[in-house]
Amino acid sequence: MSDRKIGDVILKAENISLSFGGVKALTDISLDVREHEIRAIIGPNGAGKSSMLNVINGVYTPQEGTITYRGEQRKDMNTYAAAASGIARTFQNIALFSGMSVLDNIMTGRNLKIKSSFVEQALWIGRARREEMENRKVVEEIIDFLQLQHVRKTPVARLPYGIKKRVELARALAAEPNMLLLDEPMAGMNVEEKQDMCRFVLDTNDQFGTTIVLIEHDMGVVMDISDRVAVLDYGKKIGDGTPDEVRNNPEVIKAYLGAH
Amino acid sequence: MIYRESGQYKTSYINDSQIFPIKQDRYAVLAFIAFAFLAVPFIATPYFFSAILIPFLIFSLAALGLNILTGYAGQISLGTAAFMAVGAFAAYNFMLRVPGMPILLAFILGGVCASMVGILFGLPSLRIRGFYLAASTLATQFFVVWCLTKVPWFTNYSSSGVITAQEVKILGFHFNTPEEKYLLVLAIVCVMALLAKNMVRSTVGRSWMAVRDMDVAAEVIGFRIMRTKLTAFAVSSFYCGVAGALFAYCYVGTVEPEAYNLDLSFRILFMVIIGGLGSILGSFLGAGFIVLLPIVLSYIVHVTGLPNSVTSNVELMVFGALIIFFLIVEPHGLARLWQVAKEKLRLWPFPH
Known part of the structure; x- marks a missing residue:
């Protein structure tokens, strides 16, 4: 871990407040993410972790606050702009395209790289065909990386849970993102599956230098793999720092780790 | 034992993404198409052409159009016949x-005109879905037929509202006999089916399926929902429009608004559901089923010698019962049954 170079701040969320009607999901949250780091966001259920991810990649528009990503400040992000600027994510509840094969699911992750028009694609000529093959090659590398070769052509609806989570990671990686948002990538997994997933997350960070923002409930995992941890509770940030700092923060212990 | 893919190795991605990756399928389909073009014209009777083959092909094309919209992009439409009417009347004019x-x-x-109408009436799909969208496409159906009936310009001020379609002539060659019309329709349907297959195996098809299966995720990985849905409406309506024009010019020979009623929309929807949502092959199987079944049934009932009044009712009852039976046994349609049969065949005669 020590030879990894953690760079400058790549994403900076300042004073984000988000509410739905009268319900305040996030209150005045500021958060930064450095390049190439693994940044965890933890907190009890309903603390606003997923909302925070949704704000970062433009699903929700916060009422207040700004997001600066790679020097560009945006008030209201939209999902397309976020995807185009290199942010990819996975979802808490698996959000794969259940009617499609594993291969097609991962290929959808490459959609922004495909420039041919649908007329070219209908005729299956020149650029459309070439792009399809070039992108297939990249997708196959990701399939190798995440060890999904044996299920390549299987419809995702038939896959077991752990593999589905891996396919979702593959789809996000297919976009070759600078920043990867993982919403509970290990939820509901057994120990072995968790170990596999940890390995894949660490390898992704290591090999591609992808910055990772991670929401996770498993404290062991979070403390082991993340560089810095932010703690949310009731939509407010109550702690931030290295795993050790967070572990010893009295407010965090009170709100969240009290049982430990 | 014959249907085996063992030993057929794919050494390039282009090989692997063929339309029919298994060699036997490829040859069978080529043989079938060759048969349809070369042998059928010599063996079929004029009745067979004009009552079975031509409507089968035209309905297949319309079903293919609806399948793109409903099966691939997940947007329910009850306005198929309206898009066909637009195609027919636009071609006529x-x-x-x-x-x-x-x-x-x-x-x-x-x-193209049908596409534009499709885009216009596809706009509600950006805000509503499911049954509500179905209701709004129903409005398309009524509006288009009403419009074609009420605005005399479309029917060229014909007093009866029924117009004879112009002669079909390409480069000086006249398509008059059922046989010639069959070949024309077959050629158009083959080309358009190939284009549809190409679309669904590339990014545009994946974008439709992504929006159908999980629209939030589709948005997050960078598909533009609005553009995707409207493309689906445009392509689907284009197919329906061409099918509608062929319906007028090569099948019934007249152009009239009443031919494109809600009944036709429902028939095509049945074809898609029975054939298999999200399958190109399914569109053809469904159309074949719906076109052939009444003919086969009427033949069977006729042979049993029941009186005429009973015959027509029995036909309807059996037809309805069969549709329900099929949907219960295989909700994914005939295409899925075909798929299952092929998977079984790969292992046969060794069950494990």
Whole structure:
């Protein structure tokens, strides 16, 4: 871990407040993410972790606050702009395209790289065909990386849970993102599956230098793999720092780790 | 034992993404198409052409169009016949008003007009889905037929509302007999089916399926929902429009608004559901099923010697019962049954 170079701040969320009607999901949250780091966001259920991810990649528009990503400040992000600027994510509840094969699911992750028009694609000529093959090659590398070769052509609806989570990671990686948002990538997994997933997350960070923002409930995992941890509770940030700092923060212990 | 893919190795991605990756399928389909083009014209009777083969092909094309929208992009539509009507009337008016208009171009322009109407009536899909969308496409159906009936310009001020379609002529060759019309329709359907298959195996098809299966995720990985849905409406309506023009020019021979009623929309929807949502092959199987079944049933009932009044009712009852039976046994349609049969065949005669 020590030879990894953690760079400058790549994403900076300042004073984000988000509410739905009268319900305040996030209150005045500021958060930064450095390049190439693994940044965890933890907190009890309903603390606003997923909302925070949704704000970062433009699903929700916060009422207040700004997001600066790679020097560009945006008030209201939209999902397309976020995807185009290199942010990819996975979802808490698996959000794969259940009617499609594993291969097609991962290929959808490459959609922004495909420039041919649908007329070219209908005729299956020149650029459309070439792009399809070039992108297939990249997708196959990701399939190798995440060890999904044996299920390549299987419809995702038939896959077991752990593999589905891996396919979702593959789809996000297919976009070759600078920043990867993982919403509970290990939820509901057994120990072995968790170990596999940890390995894949660490390898992704290591090999591609992808910055990772991670929401996770498993404290062991979070403390082991993340560089810095932010703690949310009731939509407010109550702690931030290295795993050790967070572990010893009295407010965090009170709100969240009290049982430990 | 014959249907085996063992030993057929794919050494490039282009090989692996063929339309029919298994060699036997490829040869079978080529043989089938060759049979349809070369042998069928010599063995079929004129009745067979005009009562079975031509409507089967035209309905297949319309079902293919609806399948793109409903099966692939997940947007329910009850306005298929309306898009067909737009295609037919647009082709008619281009032929009528533009001197020297080639008929194939008129068909294509008819499809383009249907596309534009499709985009317009597809706009509600950006806000609503499911049954609500179905209701709004129902409005398309009624509006288009009403409009074609009420605005006399479309029917060229014909008093009866029924117009004879112009002659079908390409480069001086007249398509008059059922046999010639069959070959024309077959060629158009083959080309359009191939284009549809190409679309669904590339990014545009994946974008439709992504929006159908999980629209939030589709948005997050960078598909633009609005553009995707409207493309689906446009392509689907184009197919329906061309099918509608062929329906008028090569099947019934007249252009009239009432032919494109809600009944036709439902028939095509049944074809798609029975054939298999999200399957190109399913569109053909469904159309074949719906076109052939009444004919087969009426033949069977006729042979049993029941009186005529009973015959027509028995037909309807059996037809309805069969549809329900099929949907219970295999909700994914005939295409899925075919798929299962093929998977079984791969292992046969060794069950494990």
